[in-house]
Amino acid sequence: MSQELTFKEVAAHNSKKDLYLIIHDKVYNVSSFVDEHPGGEEVLLDVGGQDATEAFEDVGHSDEAREILEGLKAGTLKRVDGDPAPKTAATDKISAGPGGKSDSGAGFGIGLYAVILVGGLAAYLAYSFMQSKDK
Numbered sequence: 123m124s125q126e127l128t129f130k131e132v133a134a135h136n137s138k139k140d141l142y143l144i145i146h147d148k149v150y151n152v153s154s155f156v157d158e159h160p161g162g163e164e165v166l167l168d169v170g171g172q173d174a175t176e177a178f179e180d181v182g183h184s185d186e187a188r189e190i191l192e193g194l195k196a197g198t199l200k201r202v203d204g205d206p207a208p209k210t211a212a213t214d215k216i217s218a219g220p221g222g223k224s225d226s227g228a229g230f231g232i233g234l235y236a237v238i239l240v241g242g243l244a245a246y247l248a249y250s251f252m253q254s255k256d257k
């Protein structure tokens with residue numbers, strides 16, 4: 123059974139006895155898990171009724187944690203106009219980051235070498251021109 127819940131409906135479940143979380147646009151009923159969470163109940167209550175994708179992924183939860191999560195699934199999130207944008211995990215950004223960064227880094231490196239090479243060549247030519255003029 124998978125029901126669709128809107129952001130507003132999920133937001134109503136924000137107490138310890140009735141706690142829903144949104145992770146990757148899925149809705150989880152974590153009420154029964156709050157007391158067992160190795161990371162403590164505080165962090166779960168903090169994101170109760172909200173999009174906890176970023177918080178969940180930032181911790182780098184294990185596969186076991188993800189299995190527990192599957193068992194708590196209450197439904198899927200139905201986004202309507204005016205809802206906050208989906209939260210992407212910081213880890214997603216990191217995994218996309220280094221590739222792009224090192225690419226542009228290499229481009230900059232080659233550009234820098236070119237500047238040094240051309241500059242050095244110009245300096246050398248100017249120097250030998252001066253020398254030949256002195257003679």
Ligand code: HEM
Pocket residue numbers: 143150152155159160161162165166169174177178181182183184185186187188190191194
């Ligand atoms: C329903 C969602 C969640 C489940 C099923 C869950 C499950 C778990 C599990 C099984 C662990 C033990 C380590 C591991 O297996 O990775 C853990 C640790 C932890 N969790 Fe969660 N977690 C959930 C949500 C969150 C959220 C939203 C936060 C927010 C910050 C959080 C913060 C932490 C922290 C800080 C630890 C590390 C505790 C330590 O190692 O001392 N968790 N969680």
